[in-house]
Amino acid sequence: xxxxxxxxxxxxxxxxxxxxxxxxxxxxxxxxxxxxxxxxxxxxxxxxxxxxxxxxxxxxxxxxxxxxxxxxxxxxxxxxxxxxxxxxxxxxxxxxxxxxxxxxxxxxxxxxxxxxxxxxxxxxxxxxxxxxxxxxxxxxxxxxxxxxxxxxxxxxxxxxxxxxxxxxxxxxxxxxxxxxxxxxxxxxxxxxxxxxxxxxxxxxxxxxxxxxxxxxxxxxxxxxxxxxxxxxxxxxxxxxxxxxxxxxxxxxxxxxxxxxxxxxxxxxxxxxxxxxxxxxxxxxxxxxxxxxxxxxxxxxx
Amino acid sequence: xxxxxxxxxxxxxxxxxxxxxxxxxxxxxxxxxxxxxxxxxxxxxxxxxxxxxxxxxxxxxxxxxxxxxxxxxxxxxxxxxxxxxxxxxxxxxxxxxxxxxxxxxxxxxxxxxxxxxxxxxxxxxxxxxxxxxxxxxxxxxxxxxxxxxxxxxxxxxxxxxxxxxxxxxxxxxxxxxxxxxxxxxxxxxxxxxxxxxxxxxxxxxxxxxxxxxxxxxxxxxxxxxxxxxxxxxxxxxxxxxxxxxxxxxxxxxxxxxxxxxxxxxxxxxxxxxxxxxxxxxxxxx
Numbered sequence: 001x002x003x004x005x006x007x008x009x010x011x012x013x014x015x016x017x018x019x020x021x022x023x024x025x026x027x028x029x030x031x032x033x034x035x036x037x038x039x040x041x042x043x044x045x046x047x048x049x050x051x052x053x054x055x056x057x058x059x060x061x062x063x064x065x066x067x068x069x070x071x072x073x074x075x076x077x078x079x080x081x082x083x084x085x086x087x088x089x090x091x092x093x094x095x096x097x098x099x100x101x102x103x104x105x106x107x108x109x110x111x112x113x114x115x116x117x118x119x120x121x122x123x124x125x126x127x128x129x130x131x132x133x134x135x136x137x138x139x140x141x142x143x144x145x146x147x148x149x150x151x152x153x154x155x156x157x158x159x160x161x162x163x164x165x166x167x168x169x170x171x172x173x174x175x176x177x178x179x180x181x182x183x184x185x186x187x188x189x190x191x192x193x194x195x196x197x198x199x200x201x202x203x204x205x206x207x208x209x210x211x212x213x214x215x216x217x218x219x220x221x222x223x224x225x226x227x228x229x230x231x232x233x234x235x236x237x238x239x240x241x242x243x244x245x246x247x248x249x250x251x252x253x254x255x256x257x258x259x260x261x262x263x264x265x266x267x268x269x270x271x272x273x274x275x276x277x278x279x280x281x282x283x284x285x286x287x288x289x290x291x292x293x294x295x296x297x298x299x300x301x
Numbered sequence: 302x303x304x305x306x307x308x309x310x311x312x313x314x315x316x317x318x319x320x321x322x323x324x325x326x327x328x329x330x331x332x333x334x335x336x337x338x339x340x341x342x343x344x345x346x347x348x349x350x351x352x353x354x355x356x357x358x359x360x361x362x363x364x365x366x367x368x369x370x371x372x373x374x375x376x377x378x379x380x381x382x383x384x385x386x387x388x389x390x391x392x393x394x395x396x397x398x399x400x401x402x403x404x405x406x407x408x409x410x411x412x413x414x415x416x417x418x419x420x421x422x423x424x425x426x427x428x429x430x431x432x433x434x435x436x437x438x439x440x441x442x443x444x445x446x447x448x449x450x451x452x453x454x455x456x457x458x459x460x461x462x463x464x465x466x467x468x469x470x471x472x473x474x475x476x477x478x479x480x481x482x483x484x485x486x487x488x489x490x491x492x493x494x495x496x497x498x499x500x501x502x503x504x505x506x507x508x509x510x511x512x513x514x515x516x517x518x519x520x521x522x523x524x525x526x527x528x529x530x531x532x533x534x535x536x537x538x539x540x541x542x543x544x545x546x547x548x549x550x551x552x553x554x555x556x557x558x559x560x561x562x563x564x565x566x567x568x569x570x571x572x573x574x575x576x577x578x579x580x581x582x583x584x585x586x
Binding site: 022023024025027028029030031032033053054055056057058059060061062064065066067069071074216217245265267268269270271272 | 328329330331332370375376377378379380419421547548549550551553554555556557558559560561562567568569574
């Protein structure tokens with residue numbers, strides 16, 4: 001019997017597999033696929049303080065081995081999230097990560113404090129890196145902004161804070177160092193890579209938002225490189241994200257130095273992916289003669 | 302007293318204790334392997350695809366769709382959405398009608414009987430309200446496929462069905478063999494006059510409304526027709542509905558790709574979760 005559990009800042013995940021925020025709604029519609037109670041952790045689509053409609057269509061566009069999206073994070077707002085979705089996440093069993101995003105430092109702080117006060121979250125993820133917001137600002141691409149948000153949030157919550165980092169920077173490992181110095185307990189990487197597509201017929205950008213974020217297997221090597229180069233520079237754990245389509249891809253992230261892995265776009269392709277990845281990792285650990293998933297974290301170094 | 306169309310729901314236990322069908326109670330979509338029984342090319346651009354799958358075929362209702370993926374690897378990456386044209390719980394089959402337009406649909410065209418494909422479904426809201434007596438379809442091209450299941454269900458409820466099939470030319474008229482048996486009257490219109498009425502088929506709908514009592518109109522496959530039906534709906538002449546498409550990655554409400562703007566009130570519907578059919582007054586066209 002192998003031990004699949006991993007630890008993120010004192011929170012024990014029964015296994016290292018979770019959905020990337022905004023790619024797997026934990027609701028009754030999904031229960032025909034597999035039970036979300038089997039996941040390593042559950043997470044919401046990033047919540048903002050106020051309701052937001054999201055971006056005008058077209059919002060997605062398929063690309064080679066990936067897709068562009070410019071969804072713009074439609075959100076029901078904090079109030080409804082606290083009343084409806086958060087209690088549902090809490091009831092499922094796995095640790096609850098609440099993903100938040102603010103439009104100002106004050107808003108980041110208020111959101112974190114509100115989530116903390118419910119007692120229903122185990123970790124708070126700061127979505128500092130969405131490339132598709134109308135404000136056009138990526139917090140995690142600006143050292144001072146990143147540092148300021150993380151510093152202010154950790155002051156108002158006892159919960160461990162995850163900083164979700166952007167690949168749209170000169171060196172993501174340096175941004176991870178900035179986040180760690182500011183007090184983050186975990187980093188997650190990578191969010192989508194900025195991209196766009198142009199319709200050669202209309203000669204205009206395809207996406208309603210003009211630019212979007214590239215996800216899927218196309219960005220996996222970039223994500224592996226990010227995790228690998230960050231692993232030795234920080235002491236806090238990494239959640240590896242970026243184009244995981246199979247359990248083999250997930251093992252690659254663990255070997256690069258990720259403590260946990262998040263599946264995003266592939267959930268759209270095959271809603272059983274996370275279940276298959278959980279099983280595949282466990283089988284790999286056993287077949288290779290290890291006793292714990294933790295034995296292979298960072299082994300590629 | 303129970304709602305109609307039980308016959309297509311097989312043995313799935315999702316009825317309330319009082320015998321009423323719980324419309325708001327969601328059936329979980331399933332992710333399954335289906336086997337291709339027939340893949341028949343219709344003309345240059347169309348594919349009639351018959352699949353065998355024992356579970357989804359039991360629970361698919363009219364108005365629902367599925368996602369299909371028929372190739373290995375990650376390129377093309379996303380599954381493709383198609384309306385479930387027919388589902389037969391006894392034969393355990395599902396029929397789709399595909400317009401071959403891009404890489405994914407070209408791969409579907411290359412399928413041979415016996416091939417295995419992955420499907421997720423049923424998706425979207427099943428149509429469950431049959432409390433009216435006459436129904437007209439105004440459909441164009443492959444949009445005809447979206448209403449076949451509904452036509453069969455409505456016909457089984459004793460609802461009078463009028464079908465207006467539109468296409469650019471006679472050779473582009475599809476799904477006639479499925480709609481003819483369930484239509485009290487089937488009317489053809491083509492842009493070039495190669496069959497039936499020459500001109501916009503919305504004229505045929507106006508003519509039908511002069512001749513017959515029509516309670517509801519469902520339209521699919523043409524934005525122009527949809528605007529026409531929306532106008533008729535606004536004038537109170539019929540209750541209009543439209544089947545919409547959207548670029549979607551997942552089909553289950555996760556990706557939020559298939560947004561369509563709401564009419565007047567701001568914000569968006571998701572085609573996959575809120576549709577794919579909408580009361581036509583509620584969407585901005």
